[in-house]
Amino acid sequence: MAQIRQNKTLFCVILISHINGGCGVNKIKSVSRVIRILLQIAMIALPIMLVFVWVYTPRGVALPGHISLTFIPKSIPIMHSLTVADKINGFFISLLPVGVTMMILYWMIQLFLLYEQGSIFSLDNVKCFKLCAITLLVWQLLLQLIYQALLTGVLTWHNPPGEGVIRITLGGTDIILVLVAVIILLISWVMAEGVKVYEEQQRIV
Amino acid sequence: MTIRIQLDVMLAKRKMRSKDLAQQLGMSEQSLSMLKTEKALGIRFATLDKMCDILDCEPSDIIDYQKKS
Numbered sequence: 001m002a003q004i005r006q007n008k009t010l011f012c013v014i015l016i017s018h019i020n021g022g023c024g025v026n027k028i029k030s031v032s033r034v035i036r037i038l039l040q041i042a043m044i045a046l047p048i049m050l051v052f053v054w055v056y057t058p059r060g061v062a063l064p065g066h067i068s069l070t071f072i073p074k075s076i077p078i079m080h081s082l083t084v085a086d087k088i089n090g091f092f093i094s095l096l097p098v099g100v101t102m103m104i105l106y107w108m109i110q111l112f113l114l115y116e117q118g119s120i121f122s123l124d125n126v127k128c129f130k131l132c133a134i135t136l137l138v139w140q141l142l143l144q145l146i147y148q149a150l151l152t153g154v155l156t157w158h159n160p161p162g163e164g165v166i167r168i169t170l171g172g173t174d175i176i177l178v179l180v181a182v183i184i185l186l187i188s189w190v191m192a193e194g195v196k197v198y199e200e201q202q203r204i205v
Numbered sequence: 206m207t208i209r210i211q212l213d214v215m216l217a218k219r220k221m222r223s224k225d226l227a228q229q230l231g232m233s234e235q236s237l238s239m240l241k242t243e244k245a246l247g248i249r250f251a252t253l254d255k256m257c258d259i260l261d262c263e264p265s266d267i268i269d270y271q272k273k274s
Contacts, residue, residue, distance in 0.1 A: 203246040205236045 025118060032115035039112065043105045050098050054091040058082055071097075076152050076167070079159045089154045096147045100139045107132045126192045133184035140178045209269040212241050215260050229259050 053071055059082075060070035071094040072078070082090075111128035119125065145168050152167040159165075216223060227237040230252065239245045253264055260267070 200246060203239065203244065205232060205240045205245050205248050205252055 025120075028120065029116050029118060032112040036109055036112035036116060039105050039109045043102055043109065046098055046102055046105075050091065050094055054087050054094065058087055058090060072151070072155065075169070076155055077159065077163065077165065078155050079163055082155070083158065086155060086158070090151065093147060093150045093154060096143055096150075097139070100135060100143060103135050104132050107135070121191075121195060121198065123192060123195050126188050126195060129184055129188040129191065133181045133188065136177060136181040137185075140174055140181065144174070207271050207273055208243075209271055210240060210243050210267065211269050212237075212256075212267055215262055215266055219260050221260070226256070226259060230255055 050071070058070070058072060060072070071090065107128045111125060111132075114120075114122070114125050114128070148168045149166050152165050156164045216226060223237055223241065224234055227234045230237070232252070236245075240248060248268075253267070256267060257264055
């Protein structure tokens with residue numbers, strides 16, 4: 001146990017001295033600034049895009065590279081023209097995934113702000129990782145199911161009798177995302193332990 | 206804590222400022238202040254050795270053990 005602790009300490013001290021030794025700290029700060037700005041643009045663009053898509057082209061906007069921008073999965077059997085009420089309901093239901101994405105973007109922005117300020121290895125950084133992972137887990141395990149059920153129900157409400165559906169689908173991607181979130185949580189736990197060891201080391205003169 | 210740091214006493218005896226001692230030790234004033242205010246968790250032997258050399262004293266002049274009553 002003492003050997004593991006010593007190795008952990010040595011690793012943390014080497015890592016911290018490497019980072020804090022000026023070896024690319026300025027580079028980290030400048031790259032973080034760029035990423036932070038891009039994330040902030042994305043955070044502003046997302047709700048605007050949501051409104052635009054639901055008002056003008058709810059069935060999808062064709063983008064270059066065969067990409068379609070829509071909040072309605074093709075698998076939902078909509079057998080009528082979308083009414084204004086459908087679009088309004090769809091918009092509010094789509095606030096769920098957009099809200100979750102904006103939360104994750106917010107925590108990423110906080111993380112890169114910390115990197116910009118030169119805080120590369122601290123409990124605040126760990127908190128950002130942890131909250132991103134928890135948000136992703138809550139979405140994958142709970143909110144996504146609610147979202148899918150609501151969206152399919154609302155958009156097929158006006159389908160001919162017997163054609164309305166409430167559908168929840170779980171695929172490989174969902175399982176992978178859950179695993180990714182769990183791994184990020186584990187990494188943030190290891191980092192938190194590492195920070196404690198580092199701070200302890202700082203108090204030995 | 207029963208370990209007491211008498212660094213202030215030694216600095217006064219040698220008429221030396223904390224800032225100068227920190228500079229000679231190659232450490233920041235904050236680290237030295239942490240030691241003086243007994244907030245440090247420990248001191249490296251190398252640091253203690255250098256400190257005794259600079260202040261021309263024994264380790265027991267800087268670190269004092271007071272038995273719990």
